[in-house]
Amino acid sequence: MFVAEANPLNASxxxxxxxxxxxxxxxxxxVGTIALVDFRLLGWGMRRQTTGEVxxxxxxxxxxxLVSIFFSGPLMFSSDPDMYYLxxxxxxxxxxxxxxxxFNYTIHRKVALGGGSExxxxxxACVSLLLWVGVIFxxxxxxxx
Amino acid sequence: MxxxxxxxxVQTTGWATALRGSWYVYPIILSLHLTGIAVFGAMILTVNLxxxxxxxxxxxxxxxxxxxxxxxxxxxxxVATCGILMAxxxxxxxxxxxxxxxxxxxxxxxxxxxxxxxxxVYSKAAEMDRTxxxxxxxxxxxxxxxxxxxxxxxxxxxxxxxxxxxxKLHAQLLPIHTHEGR
Numbered sequence: 543m544f545v546a547e548a549n550p551l552n553a554s555x556x557x558x559x560x561x562x563x564x565x566x567x568x569x570x571x572x573v574g575t576i577a578l579v580d581f582r583l584l585g586w587g588m589r590r591q592t593t594g595e596v597x598x599x600x601x602x603x604x605x606x607x608l609v610s611i612f613f614s615g616p617l618m619f620s621s622d623p624d625m626y627y628l629x630x631x632x633x634x635x636x637x638x639x640x641x642x643x644x645f646n647y648t649i650h651r652k653v654a655l656g657g658g659s660e661x662x663x664x665x666x667a668c669v670s671l672l673l674w675v676g677v678i679f680x681x682x683x684x685x686x687x
Numbered sequence: 688m689x690x691x692x693x694x695x696x697v698q699t700t701g702w703a704t705a706l707r708g709s710w711y712v713y714p715i716i717l718s719l720h721l722t723g724i725a726v727f728g729a730m731i732l733t734v735n736l737x738x739x740x741x742x743x744x745x746x747x748x749x750x751x752x753x754x755x756x757x758x759x760x761x762x763x764x765x766v767a768t769c770g771i772l773m774a775x776x777x778x779x780x781x782x783x784x785x786x787x788x789x790x791x792x793x794x795x796x797x798x799x800x801x802x803x804x805x806x807x808v809y810s811k812a813a814e815m816d817r818t819x820x821x822x823x824x825x826x827x828x829x830x831x832x833x834x835x836x837x838x839x840x841x842x843x844x845x846x847x848x849x850x851x852x853x854x855k856l857h858a859q860l861l862p863i864h865t866h867e868g869r
Contacts, residue, residue: 559848563841566724570840574729578758587758590750599743600733675722682718686710 551621558621561614568610569681573674575600575607576646579654580667593663597654604646631687635680642673694778695857706776713776720769724840727762730755731836738808738821738829748821752812783852786845793839800835804828 551557581587582596591599619626626632652658653666688696697703706712736742737751774781781787808828815821 559844562844566721566840566844567728567837570725570728571732573725574727574732577726578729578733578755581758588750588754590754591746595746599746603732603742674725675718678721678725679715679718682714682721686714 549620551617558618561618564610565614565618568607568614569678570607572604572607572611573678575604576650576670576674579650580670583654583663583667592656593654594656597651608643626684629684629687631680631683635677635684638673638676638680642670642677645670645673691779691782694782697775698778700775702772703775703778706772713773716769716772720766720773723762723765723769727759727766728836728840730759730762731832734759734809735829735832738825740821747812748815749812752809777851779856780851781846783855784846784849786842786849790839790842790846793835793842797832797835797839800828800831804832 551561578588578600579593579597582589582591582593588596650666650670653663658666698707706716733742734752734755737744737746737748743751774787804824808825815825
């Protein structure tokens with residue numbers, strides 16, 4: 543509670559929504575570029591390129607989105623840490639987010655850059671999409687639980 | 688029928704009432720709206736930033752623009768369907784919401800943008816590859832599209848911050864705990 547009251551973020555009513563906009567654009571870039579790789583793994587788009595080409599072309603943009611998420615997210619958290627820390631939906635989101643990031647930079651990356659069979663690619667794409675959808679649902683439900 | 692009367696009528700239809708009455712249906716639709724935004728938004732960004740020579744500069748313009756058209760449209764249908772459902776459930780409240788009208792106006796500008804640039808830019812990707820130079824018109828179209836869609840995302844987020852004018856509303860309001868703001 544002390545942190546929330548002392549935080550200059552809470553001084554202006556415009557800072558939080560501005561951070562939210564940054565968060566939305568950032569997550570759209572990150573999740574969207576990863577989804578594009580997943581769609582390629584599933585054979586739904588960009589079939590004139592290999593999955594490896596799509597993945598390496600988009601990797602810097604995934605990272606760009608992550609930078610804006612990692613800038614805006616912790617700042618929003620700091621506006622009311624007690625609420626977020628105890629919020630079940632926030633806890634769910636963080637678990638999904640940690641798993642999604644870990645998965646993305648290990649197995650997902652390896653398979654996208656040209657490892658494994660088509661079946662494995664489909665399985666990896668499904669896991670990836672599910673984890674990121676979990677992050678989105680967890681984020682939205684913070685305001686509703 | 689005035690616009691306000693129309694909004695009140697939409698809001699009292701069975702499914703709009705049902706959507707409003709349940710604590711979890713609304714956030715599920717909002718989450719799907721955001722999921723669609725991730726897909727649609729990434730397609731918009733990739734296509735337009737390719738025209739600006741920033742994303743995937745090694746790939747042919749036609750490879751990016753043409754191959755992303757279908758996933759982009761699927762994403763748009765998801766976003767629009769969820770958006771219409773949510774707007775219907777709170778139609779009367781949104782009638783008084785300045786950010787809702789800002790967003791609708793910007794969407795109208797998107798339609799104008801499509802009318803002006805679709806035929807001359809987005810359906811001419813193969814020609815740009817032949818001349819290996821992206822014309823100024825295409826770059827203008829890309830920059831305007833990015834500006835419009837980012838503004839739409841921000842205006843959309845603003846909608847949840849406007850308090851409904853309680854003295855003017857007829858329909859039963861949401862339960863207290865399902866506020867959208869923070």
